[in-house]
Amino acid sequence: MKDVLIIVLKRLGLGLITLFVISILIFGAVELLPGDIAEAVLGQGATEENVAAMRKQLGLDRPAPVRYLDWLSGAVVGDFGNSLVSGSNVSEVIAPRFANTLFLAAYAAVIAVPLAIILGVIVALLRNSVFDRVANVLTLTSISSPEFFLGYILILYLSVKTGYFPAIAKLSSDMSLLEVLHRTFLPALTMVLVVMAHMMRMTRAAIINLLASPYIEMARLKGTPAWKVIVKHALPNAWAPIINVVALNLAYLITGVVLVEVVFVYPGIGQLLVDAVTKRDFPVVQACCLVFAATFILLNLAADVGSILTNPRLRHPK
Structure with missing residues (x-):
């Protein structure tokens, strides 16, 4: 039984490492999308002031690693932020x-x-x-x-x-x-x-x-x-x-x-x-x-x- 428990813990550890790598890929893929997320949300008619305010609201004015760590720490406890469309959790x-x-x-x-x-x-x-x-x-x-x-x-x-x-x-x-x-x-x-x-x-x-x-x-x-x-x-x-x-x-x-x-x-x-x-x-x-x-x-x-x-x-x- 001890051998089985060790094997299960190893598999679980590998699963957590895999999920961590996937989370980096997911966040990185969104970061690599062409265009500005704030401009995409506001549309082409948005002014520079509105875009700047939206970027600050979304945290886009901070470095990507900092935003990733904030997102990951929230995801661990089930908090993925708010929807950009509806504003709901x-x-x-x-x-x-x-x-x-x-x-x-x-x-x-x-x-x-x-x-x-x-x-x-x-x-x-x-x-x-x-x-x-x-x-x-x-x-x-x-x-x-x-x-x-x-x-x-x-x-x-x-x-x-x-x-x-x-x-x-x-x-x-x-x-x-x-x-x-x-x-x-x-x-x-x-x-x-x-x-x-x-x-x-x-x-x-x-x-x-x-x-x-x-x-x-x-x-x-x-x-x-x-x-x-x-x-x-x-x-x-x-x-x-x-x-x-x-x-x-x-x-x-x-x-x-x-x-x-x-x-x-x-x-x-x-x-x-x-x-x-x-x-x-x-x-x-x-x-x-x-x-x-x-x-x-x-x-x-x-x-x-x-x-x-x-x-x-x-x-x-x-």
Whole structure:
């Protein structure tokens, strides 16, 4: 257990270092944008006095390293400053949008994860059959198709032509859970089609790799049924790579949701990021990017820890 704790602490330390480097890149990228931020906020008709006052208000009259340290110290405690457009606290703006994104990601994960594992096991058992070949073609097609393309296809056939689901995922506080699930089904299905295909292929590969192991052959020679060989012998040893790919795809569900939210006008953090970029609301842009980075690093850490806990060889590297 001590070895596992040491490994987890090392991974956490590397994650914090990575997040620190990413924060420098985010701040530096905004600094390198062409033009003056104060002029961009005020518009071309602003006077020099107004621009100077805005630069002082935004702290642009101070050196960049000082402004970065102020921004980072505030971000550590959840204070990302105020929006340049609305004047609202950025954390208060992001919080409900991030909750919506987490809900959409959880909705897609609840559908995608069990389906991907079950179908991955089935296609592994039916390797080289017609079902396996058809599944491979469909999964490759799904993986190769951009999210916005899948989203528009789903809108065309499930919204425009049939009217089963709304094309715009507009939410309100007075909706019941069933109404929310109905309105967000199309964006969730779009994400399911992408991540489920990847998880299913990785599950299939992990199971097929283990089916060639000597202990699996011994179990077959003893007359163990095929389903029991998979469930009791192959699947427990395949959990490490499966958990790893599931965690990485969950990270994608949260951080790669920007295009899906834009297509369906879903009020999540991805849509907020696009709106902030359009309006040049840089505090919101920086905060959204940092939240995405922290979420991705945290879920990667969860994938590493899950792989370690489910694999004795990683738990006891000696």
